[in-house]
Amino acid sequence: MATLGRVTATSLRDLGSSLRRLAGSGVGVVRVLERHGFGTVESGQMLVGTAAGERAGELYRGALDDSAAPLAAASAAAPQTRDAHVAEAAALDAGLACAGGATLLGHPLPAGHAEALGAALESGVPAALVSTADGATALVLTGPALETVTGELGSPTLDEAAAAAARTLLRRGATVTEQIPTEAGDLLLDLWVPVPTVLIVGAGAIGDALTAQAALLGWDARSESGLDATVAAVTAFSDADVLVLLDHDPAFDAALLAGLAHGRGFLGALGSRRTQAARRERLLGAGVTEEELAQVHGPVGLDIGARTPAETAVSIVAQVVAQRSGRAGAALAAAPGRIGA
Known part of the structure; x- marks a missing residue:
């Protein structure tokens, strides 16, 4: 809220x-x-x-x-x-x-x-x-x-x-x-809890839109392109922090592995179904369990029909908010309980 x-x-x-x-x-x-x-x-x-x-x-x-x-x-x-x-x-x-x-x-x-x-x-x-x-x-x-x-x-x-x-x-x-x-x-x-920091790994229009969306929410945002800096940042995550992996380079699997080992924060990764399937096989091969894989949100975002970078950013932060609140991200009209709770 x-x-x-x-x-x-x-x-x-x-x-x-x-x-x-x-x-x-x-x-x-x-x-x-x-x-x-x-x-x-x-x-x-x-x-x-x-x-x-x-x-x-x-x-x-x-x-x-x-x-x-x-x-x-x-x-x-x-x-x-x-x-x-x-x-x-x-x-x-x-x-x-x-x-x-x-x-x-x-x-x-x-x-x-x-x-x-x-x-x-x-x-x-x-x-x-x-x-x-x-x-x-x-x-x-x-x-x-x-x-x-x-x-x-x-x-x-x-x-x-x-x-x-x-x-x-x-x-x-x-x-x-x-x-x-x-x-x-x-x-x-x-x-x-501390205000979330959104760690955006990779460059491009979606990253720019995410930075703008984070600012609108009062969240902090930072961008990284280096693997070592990314892993270090994810290892230091609080429960509130967010990783959005835009870069499809398999080397950045290390950031997801660090996040799963650390057990804190929201781990999200963009990519096509094919990219997600390949990443899944690599993580399984690295010893990640099916239960742990469920903690990686990929492709990240809620299904709102997003087409533009700005709409994609909205879908991503919407999933983060829903996850933090323990909600499924369904239509508000269909939700039980008090509105705005």
Whole structure:
């Protein structure tokens, strides 16, 4: 759910820096507990503030900040919720699709929690903030596999449920906000992952279109033509990163092998059916299993009838978004559940 492009790498770094700066002053954080309307919006929205009125971050392009800012100041001392509504005109002025309402949860974030979360956001490391739905307790998970835990939710069972849910969602490679039901009550989970980098191997119009499409989504993009640099980049992938192999040279099978061995990121390769079949035989001959081969998306992209380089780029990023969200890429009208979820 990254269509508004506001939760960028820069904004997350700035938010992390502010959290660290304010950590010793008594921080309240405001998050979206529930919402209706607004259209498709960014996950991972958070506003932080102190009782003295200092604040950082924003909610839904600032449309909810009139309610969120005083809530952040008040919740530095104790958790509370507040309902907020944004009228159509104000929503459109903020760049949202339509009017909407939200239940905002404000709760204190202890200094150690704020420092840990702020450091992770500032340095581009995956991070999660999990609290009980009433904001009474919270924990922070940070690190490439969310292996570092700060705080607790009141019981080992809740801590384990929170960590398991966050680490499962991390495999999608996307920033998310979700309520997690447990037998002991609902948890509110915000997970932030690094903004994807699309590694484009090979030159041409499709590569140029992919670079432009990545920029539109707020993703980073880089191009490589050398084998050693490509393998090194894929070996360093996070779960969020993307390889699009345009070059059909068999030598670049090494990049796919490195990606499969590393086990992180989205691996995609262009090429005709014949090219894909030849690549498949080479990878099988190199010891890749059928299960591992299923992790290589080739030919990469969703079947949307793309003909031009720009349309091909759309089909590729659409598959990446679908994969990260655990969706099949079917027509929205046929999908069950809430639109924009």
